[in-house]
Amino acid sequence: MKLGKSLVIIFVLASLFRNDPCVSASATIVSPNGGEILCPGDGFIIDVSFKDISFSDLRLNYSPDSGNTWLPMYLNSHVVDEHGILIMYAYEWIVPYMPSDDCLLKVSDRQNNELDISDSTFTIASFENDTTYTDEYGVRYTLALDKSNYTPNDTVKMLYEIRYPGVSSIVLKFGSTQEYDFWSTNWRWSKGKMFFQILQDKSIGGQNQYLIYSTSRPRHFSSYLSHIFGHFI
DSSP: OOTTOOOOEEEEOSOSSOOOTTSOOEEEEEESSSSOEEOTTSBOOOEEEEESSOGGGOEEEEESSTTSSOEEOOEEEEEEEETTEEEEEEEEEBOOSOOEEEEEEEEEOTTOOEEEEOSSOEEEOOOSEEEEEEOTTSOEEEEEESOSSOOTTOEEEEEEEEEEOSSSOEEEEESSSOOEEEEETTEETTTTOOOOOOOEEEEEOSTTEEEEEEEEEEOOSOSSOOOOEEEEO
């Protein structure tokens, strides 16, 4: 699978409602079902077919360690229409910075009854250059670059993640609609962009919930290695 391509998680709608409570629900993972490579910061298609269960009753978890630990997946939901007709429900999962060759996906129902698990492991790729800082509250900040060194024509992929492994939740307060920035010695992501000066809060729950920001840009600036930073405003 080609890295760096933004995709969405798509579920083909087999049944909106369970009409017969005696019928056993079923779900089958189509992708990732083993062997895929997911790039942190990108979206990825998770294709799950299901029967005799409503879309809203599906629960997804992923494991970075072959099923020893299961973590929740934080998804952005979308409704996809074609010519005004509902054809499928979709979720977008932004892949976390959790590099591992031993990842699995699990689908369960609302009662946490397991419906399916990936047939074999898939990979969340690692970046060549990353640094992590953990503050006094246990919040972990990670800045990562896809390479350690760049030539003048390379594309630079930058990623910044904030993760909270605690049980409770934390609240981040921002002074505007700008939540982050990336910059190098002669380039800044926010330059020329407009942000509203509105106070806003963003909550991060426990259980390793995360926020992740990423961007890519052609490296047309000078041939020496530039310093690139991630920053929460």
